[in-house]
Amino acid sequence: MIKVKLFATLREGRENEIDFEFFPGINGRFILEKLAIPEKQVAIFLVNGRDYSLDEPLSDGDVIAIFPPVGGG
Amino acid sequence: MYGYAGKILRINLTNQTIKVEDLNAEWAKKYIGGRGLASKYLYEEINPKVEPFSPENKLIITTGPLTGTSVPTGGRYMVVTKSPLTGAIACSNSGGFFGAELKAAGYDMIILEGKAPKPVYIAIEDDKVEIKDATHLWGKLVYETTDLLKQEYGDKAKVLAIGPAGEKLVRIAAVMNDYDRAAGRSGVGAVMGSKNVKAIVAKGSKGVSVADEQKVKDVVASKIKIIRENPVTGEGLPAYGTAILVNIINEHGIFPVANFQKAYTPEADKISGETMAKTILTKKHACFRCPIACGRVVRLKDGKEVGGPEYETVWSYGANCEVYDLNAISEANYWCNQYGLDTISTGATIAAAMELYQKGYIKDDEIAKDGLSLKFGDPEAIVGWTIKIGKREGLGDKMAEGSYRLCEAYGAPDLSMSVKKQELPAYDPRGVQGHGLVYATANRGGCHVRGYLISAEISGIPQKLDRFSTEGKAEWAKIFQDLTAVIDSLGMCLFTSFALGLKDYVDLMNAVCGTDYTEETLLAAGERIYNLERLFNLKAGIDPSQDTLPKRLLEEPIPEGPSKGVVHKLSDLLPKYYEVRGWDEKGYPKEETLKRLEI
Numbered sequence: 001m002i003k004v005k006l007f008a009t010l011r012e013g014r015e016n017e018i019d020f021e022f023f024p025g026i027n028g029r030f031i032l033e034k035l036a037i038p039e040k041q042v043a044i045f046l047v048n049g050r051d052y053s054l055d056e057p058l059s060d061g062d063v064i065a066i067f068p069p070v071g072g073g
Numbered sequence: 074m075y076g077y078a079g080k081i082l083r084i085n086l087t088n089q090t091i092k093v094e095d096l097n098a099e100w101a102k103k104y105i106g107g108r109g110l111a112s113k114y115l116y117e118e119i120n121p122k123v124e125p126f127s128p129e130n131k132l133i134i135t136t137g138p139l140t141g142t143s144v145p146t147g148g149r150y151m152v153v154t155k156s157p158l159t160g161a162i163a164c165s166n167s168g169g170f171f172g173a174e175l176k177a178a179g180y181d182m183i184i185l186e187g188k189a190p191k192p193v194y195i196a197i198e199d200d201k202v203e204i205k206d207a208t209h210l211w212g213k214l215v216y217e218t219t220d221l222l223k224q225e226y227g228d229k230a231k232v233l234a235i236g237p238a239g240e241k242l243v244r245i246a247a248v249m250n251d252y253d254r255a256a257g258r259s260g261v262g263a264v265m266g267s268k269n270v271k272a273i274v275a276k277g278s279k280g281v282s283v284a285d286e287q288k289v290k291d292v293v294a295s296k297i298k299i300i301r302e303n304p305v306t307g308e309g310l311p312a313y314g315t316a317i318l319v320n321i322i323n324e325h326g327i328f329p330v331a332n333f334q335k336a337y338t339p340e341a342d343k344i345s346g347e348t349m350a351k352t353i354l355t356k357k358h359a360c361f362r363c364p365i366a367c368g369r370v371v372r373l374k375d376g377k378e379v380g381g382p383e384y385e386t387v388w389s390y391g392a393n394c395e396v397y398d399l400n401a402i403s404e405a406n407y408w409c410n411q412y413g414l415d416t417i418s419t420g421a422t423i424a425a426a427m428e429l430y431q432k433g434y435i436k437d438d439e440i441a442k443d444g445l446s447l448k449f450g451d452p453e454a455i456v457g458w459t460i461k462i463g464k465r466e467g468l469g470d471k472m473a474e475g476s477y478r479l480c481e482a483y484g485a486p487d488l489s490m491s492v493k494k495q496e497l498p499a500y501d502p503r504g505v506q507g508h509g510l511v512y513a514t515a516n517r518g519g520c521h522v523r524g525y526l527i528s529a530e531i532s533g534i535p536q537k538l539d540r541f542s543t544e545g546k547a548e549w550a551k552i553f554q555d556l557t558a559v560i561d562s563l564g565m566c567l568f569t570s571f572a573l574g575l576k577d578y579v580d581l582m583n584a585v586c587g588t589d590y591t592e593e594t595l596l597a598a599g600e601r602i603y604n605l606e607r608l609f610n611l612k613a614g615i616d617p618s619q620d621t622l623p624k625r626l627l628e629e630p631i632p633e634g635p636s637k638g639v640v641h642k643l644s645d646l647l648p649k650y651y652e653v654r655g656w657d658e659k660g661y662p663k664e665e666t667l668k669r670l671e672i
Contacts (some may be wrong), residue, residue, distance in 0.1 A: 007320045008309055011347060043304075043533060049326045049337075049635015051537075065324040069304040071532045071571040072315035072346075072367070072384050073498075073525055 004031055004064045010041065022061075028054035031064065043069035075099060075284040076138035076586035082202060084195060087128060087187030091202050102588075105595075107137030108164045111153035111182060116605055118184075121613035124156035125260075126242060126267040128188035134233070134248075134273065135183075137564020141176030141281045141361075143289060144581050145297050146434065146566035148173045148296055148361025149520065150250075155613065157267075158244045158418070158475050159493045159518040162609040163259035165325065166561055168360030169251035174231035177277025189269035193477035194234075196226065198276045207271040212237060214411040214574050215249045222274050230276040236413025239266035239465045243473040245418035245462075246498075249410060253380030254360065257415040259495060259517050284587025292584040296569075297578055300316035300364050301406070303572035305534070310367040310568065311357065315384035316346030318499075323392075323543045325531060325540070326635030327504035328393045329497075332424040333490045333625055336501040336558040337634025342411070343397040344387050353399055354381065365568055373407065374400045382406040382416070385521075388499035389420025390455045394427060398612075400417075401452030405459045412463025417473060421496035423458045424449075425476035425489055434483040435468070438568050457497035487624045493518030493615060503626055504636030505530045507538065507546035510646045512552065513620045516606035522567055524553035534571055543642050547649040555599035562602060601670045604654075604662050608672070617660025620647060 002020040020031060028045055032038075032054065044067040045052055058064070074096065083092045097114075104110040111133040123129045133153040138349075140147055150172030156163035175183070178197050193205040210218050215236040222232045231251060238246040239262030246262030247255040283289045301307045309317050320377060322328045323341035342348060349369065353380055356450045358368030369381030382390070382402050386409075390402045429435045430447035440447060443466075445457040461469025471479050476495040479485050490497050495518030497607045502509025505524040515523035526549060530540040538549065559578060560567050569577075575592045582590055590598075611617075621627075622641055630638045654667030 001113065005324070007324075007345075008313060008317055014505060016342075020621070027202040044321065044531075046324055049324060055476055065320075067321050067324075068349065069532065069534075070309045070321055071305040071319050071528055071534060071568070072310060073567075 001060065002026065002058055002062050002064060004066065007065065008070055009065050009068050010037060010066055024057070026058050027056060028052065028058070028064070037066065041068050043067055074101070075102060075282055076477055078176055078179050078281070080180050082180045082183045082197070083186065084183065084204065085186045086270065093206065094669045103598060104602055105138065105559065106600050107135055107140070107149070107153050107180065107562040108153065108166070109558060109562035109598065111135040111151060111273065112164065112602060112606055112609070114184065115153055116609050119155065121155065121609050123155060125155045125160065125264060125386070128268070130155050130264060132185040132261070132264050132268060133182060134178045135463065136181055137562055138586050139581060142585050143293050143362060144282060144565060144585060145293065145300055145563055146360065146363045146365070146569050148363065148623040149564045149566055150175065151561060151624045152256040152261040154246050154261055155243070156261070156265045156517065157263050158260040159495050160613055161493055161516060161518055162515055162606050163261050164561065165248065165256035165258045165261045166400060167250055167254045168363070168566060169254035170361045170597070171231040171250035171275060172232045173361045173563065174275040174277050174425050176277050177279055178540055179277060179279045183273070184305060185268055185270060186607065188267065192269050192271050193542065194222070194272040195270065196274045199278055210271045211240060214251055215413050215426040216411060216524065217250055218272055222272060226274050230274050232272055232274055234266050234272035234413070235262045236411055236463065238412040238537050239263050239413045241465045241473070242266055243414065243462060243465060244475045245415045245473070246420065247413050247415045249413050251426055255410070255412040255415070258417065258520065262413045262585030269296050273369045283585045285584060287591055288584045292580050296573060296581060297364050298571060299577065300572045305532070305571040306365050306568060310365050313350055314347030314367050314369045314381070315317065316349055316382070316387045318384045319345040319387055320347065322500060324635065324636065325504060327501040328388065328392055329499065329501045331395050332488065333501060334426040334428070335633060336504065336631045338392050340397040341392065344391040344399050344402060349399060353403060353464055354507065360566070361429060363566065367568065371403050373404055375409070379403070379407045380410060385499050386420065387418035389417050389424070393420060393424040394455050395449040396455050398452045401455055405455045408456060408459045408463065412460070412465055414459065417498050418458055418496040419462055420455070421446050421490060422462070422472050422476040422479060423455055424523050425480055428488050429480060429483055429485060430542065432485070432488070434485055437517040438470055439634060489622050490625070493619050494621060495519040499635070500527055501626070501631065502622060503639045505540045506646065507545050507549055509626070509641040509643065510550045510650060513622050513643055513647070513652060514550065516603065516610060522557065524550055525554055525556055525567065526550065528571065541639060543645045546570055547646055550650060551653050554603050555596055558599035558602040559595055562598070601672060604667065604670055605672055607662060611661065620660060
């Protein structure tokens with residue numbers, strides 16, 4: 001299973017957390033498509049807390065966090 | 074002079090004299106205004122070795138050349154003095170409406186000198202400036218003080234005040250304005266208290282004259298458009314406030330928990346900006362001429378509607394004290410505003426006290442009389458200790474000295490998560506190497522807004538940097554520090570820099586002031602300011618060995634979460650940083666650097 005966590009404006013009209021069944025080859029791009037999140041809305045795509053490419057295959061058990069552009073402080 | 078009011082108000086509290094002087098135009102050209110120009114005045118006028126609470130220290134309240142104009146976020150003012158917390162030069166910066174009103178009254182800057190024999194406040198109505206008796210205000214909380222002065226001077230009057238914490242020389246006391254905006258850091262409120270000044274009221278009817286009105290209109294419109302269309306300043310910050318950072322910083326595993334003992338918590342979402350927006354948020358608040366409106370107004374459980382906590386506060390009282398309760402955090406924030414306390418240092422000092430208790434340095438019998446616990450996770454404790462610090466009551470009296478002096482008193486200074494005795498903010502530098510370098514070298518001590526490298530290392534603005542790498546970070550730190558010095562000196566909010574770049578600031582400055590800065594010369598002014606502050610600190614006796622981080626962050630790897638296993642590699646970064654700065658290998662600015670910068 002792959003756990004996907006959404007934040008900030010990406011939560012609007014979606015669940016905060018969504019689980020995906022793992023299959024070999026599943027990647028970030030597939031997940032964005034399923035969640036109807038346009039790529040340009042994604043500023044940060046983390047897999048287990050590290051920056052990750054959308055095209056790289058994921059592993060079973062990965063935790064993904066997706067953020068729109070954010071700043072503050 | 075366009076943009077500038079061209080006048081300084083010099084008030085000697087010992088002799089009760091008020092003088093209006095011309096602004097030093099030559100210095101203004103080199104040091105811009107605001108933070109930079111006030112630092113120049115302080116550098117020239119006081120001995121950096123002066124005791125911060127002595128009458129010989131001065132307190133400068135200053136605007137920038139863009140303060141009070143139509144420039145977006147042009148409402149900032151700064152408080153510049155020698156800090157009683159760090160012993161370094163302090164510049165604390167605030168929004169709201171006071172700064173613009175002071176400018177409208179016809180002054181760029183107020184220099185407070187000496188010490189009043191009894192409590193006073195200063196009333197400024199254009200050319201009429203008076204030192205008034207403040208006996209009836211002394212001891213009062215910030216809101217009541219503000220209300221009473223507004224009753225007397227009218228609602229248009231803007232009030233800057235200290236609370237009881239500043240009066241009692243709490244070393245982490247803030248200068249407050251417009252009820253709940255704060256020039257928060259470095260104990261500037263305590264310096265104001267040491268001078269027996271409770272408040273400053275400003276009411277102005279003069280405008281700010283600009284070089285070319287049509288040009289200003291056009292340039293301002295184009296920059297507002299950039300800010301509105303940027304997803305950070307146009308969407309994220311308006312919708313969720315600064316606490317939008319809670320989840321993102323936590324998901325990167327750099328959200329300090331329990332006084333930096335950990336850097337990740339599964340409970341972060343309970344105190345996030347997203348949760349705040351769904352629960353206690355009642356409305357948003359914008360400072361003077363701000364198109365972003367990141368300020369929050371929240372409703373407490375008891376029904377009070379008050380200024381809401383910022384990201385740093387949500388962290389300092391939240392994860393750092395392991396209290397995942399937005400109501401308790403907002404209440405602690407409210408009492409900080411009322412007593413006039415810095416929310417970062419106060420929350421962080423309580424967290425340090427909690428660790429002292431956890432490790433057995435503070436024992437139960439010592440706090441029995443206070444009737445409060447010092448256990449991590451206790452929501453009543455964060456509110457209760459805040460009030461006790463504000464009153465200097467019980468153990469709160471020791472905590473009022475800040476975390477470093479508190480931990481040192483118990484023989485455990487390494488438990489203070491501070492740099493140059495000022496508490497670190499809400500990002501664990503072990504997982505953001507560049508940001509840690511900025512912590513170690515910030516002229517006002519532990520601070521995130523002297524070069525906010527989180528922007529590049531986490532948010533990817535202006536470009537994404539590998540947060541674990543030390544490569545190129547010295548150069549980035551310098552640019553961010555110098556650019557920040559420019560923005561602080563103009564009188565604009567640092568948050569504009571998520572959308573605007575150096576060229577935009579040059580455009581705004583030149584349109585308003587009719588100056589001919591280029592990107593190169595404006596950034597050089599920022600570098601000059603940074604070096605001047607450094608010189609002040611060196612003369613004050615803060616030697617470069619203090620360019621460091623708490624031992625924990627240099628030696629103990631982050632124990633769990635997404636940044637598990639890393640320490641901060643300061644010793645890899647510092648020599649390169651000194652070199653990039655044009656300082657010698659010991660950290661002293663080289664003669665040729667000072668010459669190049671015309672210092």
